[in-house]
Amino acid sequence: MAELSFSGLTKRFDGHAALDRVSADIGSGEFVALLGPSGCGKTTLLRLTAGFETPSEGSVTLGGEVMTDATRFIAPEAREIGIVFQSYALWPHKSVARNVSFPLEVRRVPQPERDARVAEALALTGLSAFAHRMPAQLSGGQRQRVALARCLVFEPRAMLLDEPLANLDLALRASMQEVFRMFHQRTRATMLYVTHDQGEALALADRVAVMERGRIRQFAAPEVLYREPADCFVAGFVGDGAVVSARACEPAPDALRIEVLGCRVPTRTNTRRPTHASIRPENIRLSHDAPLRGRITGCTYLGGRFRLTLEAAGETLTAFATQRARLGETVGLTLHDLWSFHDPEGEVLMARAMAEA
Numbered sequence: 001m002a003e004l005s006f007s008g009l010t011k012r013f014d015g016h017a018a019l020d021r022v023s024a025d026i027g028s029g030e031f032v033a034l035l036g037p038s039g040c041g042k043t044t045l046l047r048l049t050a051g052f053e054t055p056s057e058g059s060v061t062l063g064g065e066v067m068t069d070a071t072r073f074i075a076p077e078a079r080e081i082g083i084v085f086q087s088y089a090l091w092p093h094k095s096v097a098r099n100v101s102f103p104l105e106v107r108r109v110p111q112p113e114r115d116a117r118v119a120e121a122l123a124l125t126g127l128s129a130f131a132h133r134m135p136a137q138l139s140g141g142q143r144q145r146v147a148l149a150r151c152l153v154f155e156p157r158a159m160l161l162d163e164p165l166a167n168l169d170l171a172l173r174a175s176m177q178e179v180f181r182m183f184h185q186r187t188r189a190t191m192l193y194v195t196h197d198q199g200e201a202l203a204l205a206d207r208v209a210v211m212e213r214g215r216i217r218q219f220a221a222p223e224v225l226y227r228e229p230a231d232c233f234v235a236g237f238v239g240d241g242a243v244v245s246a247r248a249c250e251p252a253p254d255a256l257r258i259e260v261l262g263c264r265v266p267t268r269t270n271t272r273r274p275t276h277a278s279i280r281p282e283n284i285r286l287s288h289d290a291p292l293r294g295r296i297t298g299c300t301y302l303g304g305r306f307r308l309t310l311e312a313a314g315e316t317l318t319a320f321a322t323q324r325a326r327l328g329e330t331v332g333l334t335l336h337d338l339w340s341f342h343d344p345e346g347e348v349l350m351a352r353a354m355a356e357a
């Protein structure tokens with residue numbers, strides 16, 4: 001499977017940039033999720049990759065070969081890219097086996113080889129027993145697996161998945177995530193997976209590109225996005241917790257301590273001029289005598305622990321507790337292991353994102 005690159009990729013619709021100078025490299029065999037709020041450009045990026053749209057500027061390269069740029073356009077069917085849609089897009093009048101065999105029939109693969117490859121694809125997706133069923137006789141999850149088998153049977157150079165689990169109920173989504181993970185481990189296909197479900201993106205992908213307003217704001221492994229968000233948008237969008245103003249303590253030769261919520265605390269950081277800190281629930285310890293005081297405004301049982309919402313120094317924070325807490329009760333809070341970053345425009349962006357939500 002080939003590596004996929006975007007360089008300065010821009011797509012304007014009626015003067016409005018749906019994608020704005022996106023550049024990224026996806027390694028061969030990598031599973032990448034595109035995550036972001038509605039309208040941020042995820043589907044547009046997928047459609048440009050598939051060849052359903054042409055870019056206003058920039059290029060898409062697959063396996064070192066330019067698929068599209070200012071002078072070149074390879075037609076979608078010649079790109080050898082597999083696509084799985086949330087609507088499954090199966091042929092209703094063809095059996096499961098015929099649906100899966102269709103891409104091979106189009107490519108005039110001889111029958112014995114076709115049969116062997118279809119059997120292999122059905123086995124890989126756990127559908128061998130359903131080969132002769134019609135799509136209408138399958139559940140949503142089984143239909144999605146047929147779409148997956150039909151995609152992998154022709155060994156595409158890359159696979160694009162557009163919210164493939166969006167139509168499934170919660171329990172099925174969880175089991176299908178497992179199917180996707182196993183599928184990726186066994187095929188090592190290069191996969192670009194669009195979702196606005198961050199749980200899905202963080203659980204499945206090797207790396208996640210967090211998008212906002214046509215741009216990639218951070219492209220990193222899930223644990224890096226969570227522990228070291230690049231800016232206020234990513235810190236607020238990915239994971240639980242709060243984003244608050246911070247500044248380096250004086251003197252600030254290394255900015256290893258910050259002032260946050262009126263406290264001076266050590267920080268992990270990549271800057272000498274932090275403007276904000278990300279406070280995850282696990283960064284807060286409850287202790288009776290800590291000077292930072294928080295008033296409990298919410299307490300939800302999560303199974304095994306409680307999620308608390310607290311008001312402290314004018315901010316809303318989230319913490320975990322082992323025991324139920326009383327609403328209105330005041331507790332002491334100790335902050336530890338905070339991540340801080342430089343994002344002077346963060347407040348404006350966050351206000352805009354909240355207004356749009």
Ligand SMILES: Nc1ncnc2c1ncn2[C@@H]1O[C@H](COP(=O)(O)OP(=O)(O)OP(=O)(O)O)[C@@H](O)[C@H]1O
Nearest residue numbers: 013014018036037038039040041042043044045196
């Ligand atoms: N064919 C089109 N004509 C005009 N505007 C378009 C067209 N396709 C997309 N857009 C606009 O481009 C922006 C990005 O759309 P896109 O579908 O890529 O977002 P998305 O992140 O996939 O959203 P969602 O999660 O809601 O599917 C939106 O503002 C959308 O209205």
